[in-house]
Amino acid sequence: MQVYLPIAEMSINVLVLLALGGGVGFISGLFGIGGGFLMTPILIFLGVPPAVAVGTQANQLVGASLSGVLGHWQRGGVDPRMAGVMLGGGVIGSGLGVWIFGLLQRLGQIDTAISILYVLVLGSVGGLMLIESLKAYRAARNPSLALRRLHQHLWMHGLPWKMKFPKSRLYISVFVPITIGFLGGLIVAIMGVGGGFFMIPAMVYIVGMPPSVVAGTSLFQIIFVTAITALLQAVTNQTVDVFLALLLLLGGIVGTQFGVRFGVKLRGEQSRMLMALLILAVAVKLFFDLTLTPTDLFSLEVVR
């Protein structure tokens, strides 16, 4: 059964979209991430114009993140003050990201830039996570290894403008979450993802937040950053396809529930290890796409 997407101006099988939303939703429920880093490349692979894929994703992620965050909120897994401070950086990052996106689009390098950024960000985040989760896995099997301190004191804990975050049991400089939010916003606008795969490790390892509030706080913050990005994309570029977004969301909401239920059975370090491998796999695939001789030595696009 085909559906014609009015903004993407093409038709796609409804079942493919529902399955794609469901599959990515399952993964995001499993790992507590948005899954945009999988969805955007797959949409582009299916023939959706990259700009429409990025814009639609932002809109879709608003609903997906909301559906996810409500459960965290009920369980007290959201630190609104931390999310608010991060959002301050996120809005600036998103604005700058939209500007960079436009600049690269005019230079005709947006698709290459997106690919290189995906390889760099996913490769380094995935690699770091894999190393860390392997260490944690070994430590869990061998308790005689030194226990980690509650959180480490690094150079950035000496920064000024300290603020209390009671929910996260932290007293740190606001510059740390603002910077992470800023980089997250930049990633949302340029890569068409929520940025959870980057922010969650940063919140755990750099900010030192307790794991119980990390996923909820990141999702809470992502709702607002993606909403602003989707609004900007729809108004300035007309790249939000509402049919596409809602179909992906429908599959995604169902898939997420199954993912969450399955995720309970996974241990923390196992789940992080699997997520690291998944992220690395996407990075490797995109790396080969960049370096292997393409079948088409030309690219052709319609100028509007």
Add this chain to the structure above:
Amino acid sequence: MIRWLLAALLLLTPHGTRAQAVLADVTDPLVAITTGFSGTEVTVFGTLEEAGADVIVVLRGPGQTLKLRHKQRVFGLWLNGPAQLFVQVPGFYGLAATKPVSSLLSLEDLNQNRLGLSALQASLDPVRATSGPEVLDTDRAAVVSELAKRGLIVQKPEPIRLLAGRLFKVNFALPSNVPVGPFQVSVYAVKDRQIIGAITTPLITSQVGIAADVHDWAYIHPLIYALVSLSLAVLMGGFGFWAFRAR
């Protein structure tokens, strides 16, 4: 530009053209792109006044500006190289004839009327050509092969069969990614390597129904469209949580 040229050509075609040498029409001049659209067939039919003449049918889509980029290897990475713009490239080009067009008309006539893939290729109009003639030729060939790969340029391999030597019918498959806008169906009657008559009828592809409304809102009232899209996503997200919570 194409239309203007075509009109001029029709007026100027020499050797006593008679307008009635060929009559043709399309079964459905309005192609409605609805939510369920997944491509469609367009049927062109007609009759030749003179038995023994040949017929060429061309379906041309709305003119588009296309940007072609060469991929280049830089430090082991494949990057997009310099761009070449082509203007007024038909968004769809379908051709069918009773015989291969090169055997029906002289090269000059083919090029003048843009009949056949090589004529179409030669007619591609670059904006301030950035490269030499050989590179321009490969660029033009690349545009044609890319569009053919997308099903937007079709040269029917099987010949049109004439019923009783005069009646003809030909189908073109429009893919789901077909551009929206005014099309032109041109039918040429050919005899003794001369165009003895031609007729042009319009065809329009247009989004209708919900798909069209959504498209219009997105472009005419983008802010309202954006807010409605966001609200729908929020409602759906909230509903999803509630639906699974209730169990």
